Amino acid sequence: MSRKHLINITKNAWVKIHSILKSQNAKGMLFTAESGGCNGFNYRLDLIDELNYNKLQKNQLALHILKERDSQVIIDPLSEMFLIGTEIDYMQEDYSKGIFEKKFVFKPDKKLVSACGCGISFNPKN
Template sequence: MTAPQNSIALSPSAAARVAWIAQKQGKPAVLRLSVEGGGCSGFQYRYGLAEGINADDTVTETDGVQLVVDAVSLDLVAGCVVDYVENLGGTAFKVENPNAVAGCGCGSSFAV
């Protein structure tokens, strides 16, 4: 799955997981992805259920679940796909970010 260059995408498996978490917490099925300075590679991803959508957010929807990214973070994650993976190492949300030139072993931080 790929996202157009200036947008974001949420995979069906990530959408299903967000919907499950939101239902368990009694919150809207809206995942906010943001980027903060820090982490072992320079920037780190932050996830959380959003209570609402801001006027400057970029929004995409998959299977009734929304993914929102603020305008500042969008420059660093444009074209990314947020996926949910399950393997022997555990389960996690994973960002496939075409802007990242380096990342850490845990996949939670990156450099551009």
């Protein structure tokens, strides 16, 4: 039986996360939701260095950490309720499909939030 996570990270996203962490010598990435954007909240992925990683580990709140090989994404405990069901993907340029940039794309659970077409903004449903 496969383990169900709060969020899903695609293979393409893991490849890019691993590449970024390795090139930046970072401990992991922190996945958060912050107020703002065109629809209420924005998704964020930030690098975590060793010092901030240790601070998060000492925090009294339970951390959900997703790991793939030697890469990890920590779900911000204060943002967790807004991030449930989200999928993180990494989109490559593909001019034949009308994709003209490389970027992380966040796909929310449409039962829980409404999302903006920009791919980084969302609003929780009541």
